[in-house]
Amino acid sequence: MKMKHEDAIRLVECLLMNMKSLTAPESVAIYFDAMILASSQGIQEVIEIVVDTFPAAIHCHVTETNYNIFHIAVTNRCENVYNLLYRMGPQKNYFADIRDYSGNSLLHLCASLAPPHKLNLVSRAALQMQRELQWFKEIENFVPPYAREHENNAGKTPQQIFTEEHKELKKEGEKWMRNTANSRILAATLIAAVVFAAAITVPGGSGQDTGVPIWSKKTAFIIFAVSDAISLFTSTTSLLLFLSLLTWRCAEEDFLSLLPKRLSIGLLTLFLSITFMLFPLLVDVISMTYGPGTFGKKSDKPFF
Structure with missing residues (x-):
């Protein structure tokens, strides 16, 4: 696959070198479709080579909509092409503020729901919502401040379009988050x-006079006590975090950072609680399975 990719890039370079002798209208007719297709598929190498050979190609626009290659990249969620903006000089400000024939800026286009084939690259509705918010916040930071509240020809701001387009995805994400929390709470x-x-039932019992556990000085008991305490703390923490997910009133912004962080910490602490609950058993199993074993050569001294 890597060799095919490299061969394809060399082929593009060769074709463009042979196109240098063509006039502007002739060359545009050839590379225009390639630029548009490359921007929709996220193939930034083709765009780089075309622009290096024909600098005017950076201003390619789709006639019907006035979309440029960055409009297309944002609409199709092609981060490889979008990231080329950060490698440009002051001219990138021109692309940050250009609008299509419907008055949509880059932020308006980003506010629309991603194409299904891009949305489905991320599993789970909540994580899809998070990815969409990441895109929206990225473009929001890139465009001029006044563009964030700019209305298109239909009188809608980018935020209004985002809320309308992602209404169902938000519901699905909230439902998935609560179902996940429910199952982990159990x-x-x-x-x-x-x-x-296990903590209140001390192994071996306690001394009648002192109340101190009889095995308190033994290494095995100390390991048991520490692992049990950690397991109790982490399981309680996990329980509280998952309960907060059930009672939280999910807003759009929460899917960006707050809810994923709580879910991540809840899952991590749940995993740790399981690990420390089984810690002595886990040590025994590993020792018996991968340890030196009972049999085998113990000494080099001849016996008979």
Whole structure:
């Protein structure tokens, strides 16, 4: 695949070198479709080579809509092409403010829902919503401040378009987040109950006079106590985080950072609680399976 990619790039370079002798109208007729297709597919190498050979190609516009290659890249969520803007000089400000025939800026186009084939690259509705918000915030920081509240010919701001276009995705993301939290709450509750019961039931019992556990000086008991305490703390933390996800009133902005962070920490602490709950058992299993074993050569001294 890598060799095919490199061969394709060399072929493009060769074709463009042979096009240098053509007049402007002739060359535009050839590279125009290639530029538009490359920007919609995220093939930035083709765009770079074409622009290096024909600098005027950077101003390619689709006649029907007045879309340039960056409009197309943002609409199709092609970050490779969009990132070329950051490698440009002051001229990038021109592309940050240009609008199509419907009065849409880059931010208006980004506010529309991504194409299905791009949206489905990310699994789960909540993470798809997060990705869409990441794109919207990125373009919002790129365009001039006044463009953030600019209305298109239909009288809609970018934020209004984003809310309308992502209404169903937000509902699906909220539903998935709550279902995920529900299923993990059960696991966290069971783990918390088990490790709490283990904490108050001291192995070996306690001394009648002092109340100190009889095995308190033994290494195995210390390992048990520490791992049980960590498991209890992490399972309780996980439980509280998942409960907060159930009661949280999800807004669009929350999908960008707040909800994913809570879900990530909740899953991490749940994993840790399971690990420390099984810690002594895990050590025994690994030791017996991958340890030196019971049998085998123990000494080089001849026996018989």
